[in-house]
Each structure stands twice: as structure tokens, then as C-alpha cells.
Amino acid sequence: MSVPTRGHQATLGQGGPGPFGVLRRALRLLEAVDRHPHGATLAELGRDLSLPSAAVQGLAEELETEGYLHCVDGIWSLGGTLALLGRQNREQLIRAKLHHKLAELRDQLGAAVYFSRYQDGELCVEAVSAADHAPAVDEWVDFRATAHASAIGKCLLSQLDHDGRRDHLARHPIARLTARTITDPEQLMHRLERQPATVPVLDIQEYALGTVCAAVPVTAGSTVGCLATSMPVERIHQLKGAAELLAAQAAPLMLAMAV
Template identity: 55%
Template sequence: MALKHEPPTTPHHSAQDALRVLETVAHRPGGVTGAGLARHTGIDPERLTALLRMLRREGYVEQIADGSYVTGETLARLTSVRQHEQALRDTLQQTLDRLRDAVGAAVYISSYVDGEISVTQYADSPALPRVHEWVDFRSAAHATAIGKSLLTQLDHAGRRDHLARHRMARLTSRTITSDRLLLSRLEAQPPTVPVLDLQEYAVGTVCAAVPITAGSSAGCLALSLPVEQAHRLRRAAETLNRSAAPVLLSLAIQGLPSRWSGAPLRAG
């Protein structure tokens, strides 16, 4: 299975710029000023200010008494050898909880591993419940926003392979069951536009998903809403897309070495 090559989206650019900032901060243990970061990274000051705001909120950097920036607790935990996987899950969960509150919907992280869909983490609440998985998501890629977003990131052969292994069952009156129609829509899907599920998986629920491809793995962020709030779906999806950078950043950092000296960060 190969990923389809697409131009980087805005969240990917933000994550790459954030990695450049973290590389600079990490290699200056005594701290570095905002002006120093702008000089060393070449990032526009206004954009740098927004990135630093996000990095401070997520705990990747801290600002000390003299105004300089140093690495924060989140970065230390993610690059530690001990309990690395748990640190990543905790960091992603905190980010998902913030996203849930920001978009006013249940949110999910999903990935495509070994030819199958996996919802790895989610954030919901009593007021914002997650989708009831009445049909295994692994068998419903054709009907879900998550599944279609992941399939758009595969090449044509990868999509055909998946559909050959999973029968396109009709789950609601809106479900697409023609592989030709589905493949045509997946091919035409712009990478910067959220994929929607308008009651194709479950009556009474609408969903949206945006790609968060990290390295050679296909992934996505998704949200779900009751159909009564369908008028909020596109705006919520746009907010989710704009807010995807912290998730991408966490996933990119997970493979970094625990000792930063002599092993600089590299975006992408």
C-alpha cells in the first residue's frame, strides 16, 4: 500500500514550522528570545507569535523570567525513553479534549495500519457523545468520513485493495455502494477540503474528517454531530482542520531521540 502524494496542507506547514522553532529552542538550553527565534528560523514575526502561543499552550515551550523561551514539560516527556508511548497518548488526549471543546463535537484520531482502519483515540462527553459503532468501522470505510478520508490518502491500487477486502454494504439510504462512484469521488476530493458523511453510516449522525498524514502513515482527525446540528458541520470541520497542527506535531515528535544534542529535529 502506498500513500497518494499531495501538496502539504496548512496544518502540515504549521507543524513543520513548529518543529523548526522547537529545534532552535532545544539547542539553546539557556533560552532564546522571540527575536532570536525569528532570526534563526526565518519565520515571519506575526506567524512566529501565533506558533509560540500554540507551543506554550500545548506545553512544548515555556517562557522564563527574562522573556526567553526554553523547552517545556510536554516536549521532555515525549522525547523521554521511559513511558514514551503513554506520554504520547496523554498528550494527544489533552489536545483532543481541547479540540472537542473548541469545535463543540466529539472528536477522533484514526489511522490506517496494515490495511485496516483503527480509531486510536477520541474525546467525547455526556453532552457530546461519540458515534455508536453499530457496524465495525473497519468494514465501513465507504460510509464514514473517517474511512473516506483515510482512503483518499492511499493510491488507486491501495483503495481498490481495501474495497476488494470489504464489501460495500448499504447501511442507510444514503450509503454509496458503487465502487466506481466511490472511487471517482475519492479521486476528486481536494486534500484541503474536509470529507463529509451526511447520514451515510448512521441515521441521525453527520461527520467530517481531515487528513493528518505523518510520514508514511495515513491518519485523520474527525468529528461527529447529531443531524439536528448539521448546520454546524462545515464550520466545525474548518475549525478542526485549522487546529490540527498540535496533533501533527505530537505525532512527528514521537520518533525523535531522547537526547537532542547532536540529533536535530527535521520536519517531515
């Protein structure tokens, strides 16, 4: 992701649609605030970004909620969260914010929520938020060996290049887990290559009978990640709405990881 250098004029409208656009617009706003060492009003930020102050206000207030901006008497400045990110506890802070976000999503969906990355050639489920009313899927076969069948795995693989996918499948041969599992490598490769970045990846009982899943990309810098949920097949009619909520909430996670 390219970020304009300090002092470069960039408007919030240049962010584009979807969660990636929200992230870019948030970064543009943070950069604009950073150019005012003594703080700035919404009107001043609006002028910097070639937008009316009302258009900046909503995003500024969201960033204030997350601690990235701070407002006193109408003057906006960078918040304490950014200062903390530069200290030794940066990773702990990010992980705490991640678990908090996942717990919020879990309660909104009434379903388990997962954050995963693809690191060093392997799928890694880094955080799971589950509860009695929102149980996690039973990992009856190691997730690392079943990326071809899970929504998480397919979402991560779809973000790799062609050679990266081939390498992964060569190290983790495709196995049939249910009658719905794709076992033809070429068919799987074709689907992964045609997967639009803005469309959620679904698993309809491919990994485990009785369970459906959805995953959306979470990409910041060099991170290849995803946000996912799982629920009983009886709730399949809720899966599309759940995926849309995940996509909408991916941007705050991306921002926390990118800043």
C-alpha cells in the same frame, strides 16, 4: 515530510498554508531554538528565521503552552515535553495529550470527536471523546467494514494510493447501509481520488440515518490518520464550522505525533 538537517537555514514562511504549514513552521522554530544551547531571545530567533520577532512570538507562545518551549526572562529554550518524549513513557504521554485535545474539541463543538488511523490494512478508531451532551455515533456495523460509508473511512482511504484503496475494497466489499450509501466501487474510487487534501470529508447519513459526520486528515511521518466529529442531522448547518475547527486543531495533534 522532509525536515532540514541541523544548522540548515529555514524560514517560518516556508511552511505553506493550512495545518501542514503550521506543523512545518513549528518544527522550524524548534530547530532554531535547538541551535542555541543556552537559549535565545525572540530577536535572535527572528534573525535565524529571517522574520521579525513579533512574527515568531505567537507560535513560540503556543509551543510554550504545549510544553515544547520554555521561556525565562525572555530567553527561550526547549521545554520538558520534548525531554519526556525521549523516555519510555513517550506513547503514554502522547496518548494523554491526545485525549486532552479531543476533550477540548468535544466541549468546543458540543459533539463527539474521534481520532483514527489506517494501520496494517485496517481502519482503527484509536480514541473517542464523548459525553452525555456529545454522544458518539452508534456503531451498528463495525467501522472496519464500512470505511466506504463513513467520513472517517473515506478520509483515511483518500490518503492511500490507488492500489491501497483497491486492496481495501477487495477485502471489505461495499455494502448498502442507508439509501445514501455509495455502492458503486468506481464512483467511490473516483470520489476518493479527487478528494482534495485540504477539504473535509463528509458523511451525510451514509453510515447511519440521523447522523452526519466530518473528518480531516492528520498526517505525521508515515501516519495515515484523521480527526472527525459526528452530530445529529438536525445540526447539519453546524457541520461546516465544525469541520473548519477540526482542520485548525489538527496541527497540534500532528506536532505531538511527529516530534
